[in-house]
Amino acid sequence: MPASVDLRIGIDVGGTNTDAVVLDRENTLLAKFKTPTTPDLTSGISLAIESVLAGLDEPVERITHVMLGTTHATNAILERRDLYKVAVVRIGAPATTSIPPLLDWPADLAEVVSAGDVVIRGGSEISGDPLTDFDADALAQFLRSVQGTAQAVAVTGVFSPVSAEHEFLAEKVVHEVLGDIPVSLSHGIGALGLLERENACVLNAALVGVARKVVAGLTESLQRNKIDAVSFLTQNDGTLMGLDYVLRFPVLTIGSGPANSMRGAGYLTNITDGVVVDVGGTSSDIGILINGFPRESSTAVDIGGVRTNFRMPDLVSIAVGGGTRIRATADGITVGPDSVGYRLRTEALVFGGGSPTLSDAAVAAGRMSIGDPEKVAGREETLKAAQAEADDQVWNAIDQIRPSRMSVPVVAVGGGSLILPKDLPGFDDVLWPENYDVANAIGAAIASVSGQVDKVFKLGNRTREEILAEATTAASDEAVSAGADPDEVEIVEIEEVPMAYLQDPVVRIRAKAAGPLGAV
Amino acid sequence: MTSNPTAAPARGDTTDRITHLGEEEIADLAVGCTVLAGGGGGDPRIGHLMALNMVREHGPVPVIDVTEVPDDGLVISAGMIGAPTVMVEKIPSGAEGPVIRSTIEQQLGVKAHAMMPLEMGGLNGVLPVAWASATGLPLVDGDLMGRAFPEIQMCTPHLYDIPAWPCVMVDERSQAIIFEPRDNVWLEKLARNAVSTLGGCACAGLYPMTGAQARGPVIRGTVSTAVRIGRTVRTAREDPFGALDAEVGLYPLITGKVIDVDRRTAGGFVRGSAVIEGIEGDRGRLVRIEFQNENLVALEDGEALATVPDIITLLDKHTAYGIVTEHIRYGQRVVVGVIPSPAPWRTPRGLEVVGPRAFGYDVDYVPVEETHARVG
Numbered sequence: 082m083p084a085s086v087d088l089r090i091g092i093d094v095g096g097t098n099t100d101a102v103v104l105d106r107e108n109t110l111l112a113k114f115k116t117p118t119t120p121d122l123t124s125g126i127s128l129a130i131e132s133v134l135a136g137l138d139e140p141v142e143r144i145t146h147v148m149l150g151t152t153h154a155t156n157a158i159l160e161r162r163d164l165y166k167v168a169v170v171r172i173g174a175p176a177t178t179s180i181p182p183l184l185d186w187p188a189d190l191a192e193v194v195s196a197g198d199v200v201i202r203g204g205s206e207i208s209g210d211p212l213t214d215f216d217a218d219a220l221a222q223f224l225r226s227v228q229g230t231a232q233a234v235a236v237t238g239v240f241s242p243v244s245a246e247h248e249f250l251a252e253k254v255v256h257e258v259l260g261d262i263p264v265s266l267s268h269g270i271g272a273l274g275l276l277e278r279e280n281a282c283v284l285n286a287a288l289v290g291v292a293r294k295v296v297a298g299l300t301e302s303l304q305r306n307k308i309d310a311v312s313f314l315t316q317n318d319g320t321l322m323g324l325d326y327v328l329r330f331p332v333l334t335i336g337s338g339p340a341n342s343m344r345g346a347g348y349l350t351n352i353t354d355g356v357v358v359d360v361g362g363t364s365s366d367i368g369i370l371i372n373g374f375p376r377e378s379s380t381a382v383d384i385g386g387v388r389t390n391f392r393m394p395d396l397v398s399i400a401v402g403g404g405t406r407i408r409a410t411a412d413g414i415t416v417g418p419d420s421v422g423y424r425l426r427t428e429a430l431v432f433g434g435g436s437p438t439l440s441d442a443a444v445a446a447g448r449m450s451i452g453d454p455e456k457v458a459g460r461e462e463t464l465k466a467a468q469a470e471a472d473d474q475v476w477n478a479i480d481q482i483r484p485s486r487m488s489v490p491v492v493a494v495g496g497g498s499l500i501l502p503k504d505l506p507g508f509d510d511v512l513w514p515e516n517y518d519v520a521n522a523i524g525a526a527i528a529s530v531s532g533q534v535d536k537v538f539k540l541g542n543r544t545r546e547e548i549l550a551e552a553t554t555a556a557s558d559e560a561v562s563a564g565a566d567p568d569e570v571e572i573v574e575i576e577e578v579p580m581a582y583l584q585d586p587v588v589r590i591r592a593k594a595a596g597p598l599g600a601v
Numbered sequence: 602m603t604s605n606p607t608a609a610p611a612r613g614d615t616t617d618r619i620t621h622l623g624e625e626e627i628a629d630l631a632v633g634c635t636v637l638a639g640g641g642g643g644d645p646r647i648g649h650l651m652a653l654n655m656v657r658e659h660g661p662v663p664v665i666d667v668t669e670v671p672d673d674g675l676v677i678s679a680g681m682i683g684a685p686t687v688m689v690e691k692i693p694s695g696a697e698g699p700v701i702r703s704t705i706e707q708q709l710g711v712k713a714h715a716m717m718p719l720e721m722g723g724l725n726g727v728l729p730v731a732w733a734s735a736t737g738l739p740l741v742d743g744d745l746m747g748r749a750f751p752e753i754q755m756c757t758p759h760l761y762d763i764p765a766w767p768c769v770m771v772d773e774r775s776q777a778i779i780f781e782p783r784d785n786v787w788l789e790k791l792a793r794n795a796v797s798t799l800g801g802c803a804c805a806g807l808y809p810m811t812g813a814q815a816r817g818p819v820i821r822g823t824v825s826t827a828v829r830i831g832r833t834v835r836t837a838r839e840d841p842f843g844a845l846d847a848e849v850g851l852y853p854l855i856t857g858k859v860i861d862v863d864r865r866t867a868g869g870f871v872r873g874s875a876v877i878e879g880i881e882g883d884r885g886r887l888v889r890i891e892f893q894n895e896n897l898v899a900l901e902d903g904e905a906l907a908t909v910p911d912i913i914t915l916l917d918k919h920t921a922y923g924i925v926t927e928h929i930r931y932g933q934r935v936v937v938g939v940i941p942s943p944a945p946w947r948t949p950r951g952l953e954v955v956g957p958r959a960f961g962y963d964v965d966y967v968p969v970e971e972t973h974a975r976v977g
Contacts, residue, residue, distance in 0.1 A: 173691075173692070175694040175696065175774055175775065176693065176694055176773035177691070177692040177694070177773075178695050179654065179655075179695030180647070181654065184654055204691075207687055207690070207800055207801055212691070212774070240690050273686070273689065274689045274690065275689065275690045275692060276647075276689075276692075379930075480858075480932060481932035481934075483932065485860075485931060
């Protein structure tokens with residue numbers, strides 16, 4: 082194992098393209114490579130590593146770290162494949178029995194994922210006091226009934242973000258009855274909101290098999306390329322998770338693609354607070370960086386038709402991309418929402434095709450120079466009108482996501498980003514950093530390690546300062562145990578939310594700590 | 602503009618009454634409740650899922666008009682009291698409805714004839730559907746607020762000096778507390794304290810009335826109205842605001858975007874304000890909404906454009922879905938719309954209980970239709 086950080090490979094396996102970069106200790110880009118994503122994960126990652134190494138003049142021994150970001154887990158849910166059968170355990174009866182687990186799931190997904198569910202007695206009040214005693218016997222009985230079918234177990238207790246005691250008791254019973262089976266506990270995954278947290282926890286348990294495949298694929302790719310490095314996956318907040326952590330919390334990799342782009346955009350421009358627009362072939366993701374990290378969504382996020390509440394980047398996605406189709410109809414000019422996608426290089430006008438796209442509009446307007454600009458002759462009016470419409474959609478999306486009326490910088494990244502206008506009224510200039518097209522792989526390579534606490538605290542006899550200290554220390558400890566350098570860890574986000582209608586004051590605190598990789 | 606200050610749009614219209622609440626009607630009811638809530642009452646989602654689960658098991662819930670309740674038939678109105686933010690975690694057991702029913706029946710020594718929503722806004726417009734289903738009772742097409750309000754005495758029977766007790770509060774362990782207070786305002790204080798002991802939220806049955814008693818105070822037809830609003834908003838493709846106007850009479854104050862929002866917890870309530878900057882035809886205008894759970898006043902240049910008890914509601918500019926105060930955020934495109942208050946609140950006694958002065962504003966109530974034109 083390498084003793085300290087030297088060269089790093091960052092890889093982003095997206096839906097369309099797989100990008101890879103090599104950075105040195107000073108984060109200088111030494112090599113980059115872009116290739117279409119393959120259906121077979123291992124061969125795609127191997128090819129990307131092999132190709133980016135081919136462009137590097139350094140010995141492979143200098144590669145000390147590999148960071149991978151992937152949308153594989155998201156696609157597994159959307160396509161209902163490789164998902165584990167999950168035994169769903171809720172601890173909360175007699176509360177919560179009016180809404181059974183998975184009630185609002187799409188039927189086909191529930192069918193694939195569920196190995197059965199149960200609501201047993203237990204759980205906690207918001208104060209941390211038990212709702213009722215924990216019913217271990219009922220749990221054991223249920224588990225025996227799913228023995229042989231369940232491949233993983235998801236456990237969610239009422240108010241477990243306040244007191245996780247009953248979730249831990251349940252985990253013990255699961256191991257006693259079912260032996261060495263993966264168990265997901267909800268308090269480590271989502272925030273308040275039982276149904277959304279339970280949904281996230283069940284998805285997490287279902288994704289353990291996918292996580293094992295990704296981890297195996299990465300490990301095998303490294304062996305094939307004779308790389309002896311420490312490897313990580315990136316998660317939804319743009320920070321790293323060790324492979325053992327990935328196997329426990331696979332659902333946290335789901336938003337890592339946009340998070341990597343945003344972190345990469347921030348790194349390439351030295352901007353810590355601003356808006357990032359990541360333009361692909363079919364759509365644009367618009368997010369916001371605060372203190373160098375993607376702002377998290379404060380509302381529930383829908384994943385494959387399931388409402389969840391774990392931490393995800395706050396994004397606005399619009400159907401504006403390099404391949405977005407333009408049509409002139411009797412009612413006027415329409416832009417998208419469909420796209421020529423990966424067929425841009427055969428179907429766009431400038432490449433001799435017959436489908437006007439936003440890339441053609443960008444060429445006609447002089448924003449971009451690809452293909453043959455002569456081929457858009459005679460269509461300028463239509464293209465100009467379509468571009469104005471697309472610009473307007475982008476402006477509106479950016480305006481809706483910015484934190485206040487203050488002017489903020491806008492960073493454009495992604496392969497399709499040259500279709501964007503150079504100035505947006507009310508914002509600072511739009512910036513295109515060098516290597517904007519591989520910002521996501523760079524974002525993976527420069528990622529730091531984080532730890533987070535999101536918990537409800539009872540004030541009791543303690544002061545607010547003591548509770549804040551407890552929360553921030555716990556967040557820092559988690560970051561260090563995930564691999565951050567203990568001397569460099571700092572608190573990057575803290576939020577306090579007081580709760581209403583209670584006798585004893587309680588406060589919800591969300592704290593996040595992050596730091597660069599420590600010497601391994 | 603109208604010359605009659607107490608003329609509210611036709612409600613309780615029997616031509617398009619809902620007779621049953623099945624899966625689709627419940628979904629529409631939940632959407633309608635976000636519009637009628639005026640920003641309060643919480644996200645209806647938990648109530649929606651509870652009701653959905655019940656009707657999948659027991660079939661649609663029959664809905665009756667209050668005139669169909671016999672003179673001596675008992676109507677129990679019910680709802681959640683406390684913090685919606687606690688209820689999203691400590692979801693009810695489902696036994697609350699039967700406990701409410703049996704406890705009040707025991708107290709009064711008569712059998713219940715029907716359930717009714719306490720308020721027609723947010724979570725509470727939908728929850729009683731689950732309880733009606735669980736108790737096997739029909740649901741009365743009406744409620745005691747015609748919108749959402751934060752306190753127990755802000756119910757129409759209070760205007761008729763009808764007591765809110767015997768009131769039963771029940772938690773998810775089926776522990777029941779029976780209240781027999783001095784008056785409705787005392788009940789509000791006692792109930793609020795009991796709620797915090799029970800962990801921040803509880804379910805309650807209160808204002809038990811006979812059919813004869815209920816015919817005065819009940820605001821008729823509001824379940825049907827909320828379902829129609831939900832259906833209208835959900836299915837209107839081109840102009841949801843025009844469709845909404847046709848249902849309830851919608852007076853738009855401003856089309857704009859949220860440029861500031863401020864929220865804090867005080868005295869057990871979420872208080873705060875939101876500032877809307879005009880866009881399109883309203884460019885250059887600024888309207889400020891102040892709320893205590895529900896939206897209370899809309900101000901422009903220090904002048905009140907609208908106040909409680911008229912229903913001031915932030916509607917999504919594209920879909921016309923209502924936005925609860927917890928979900929307001931910078932950048933949202935909204936139409937601030939006002940729906941005229943149900944008639945009982947426009948009486949002198951009504952305004953004493955829920956007018957702007959009852960919430961600490963030194964302004965007089967002016968019916969929205971005297972100062973504004975409708976959407977159409």
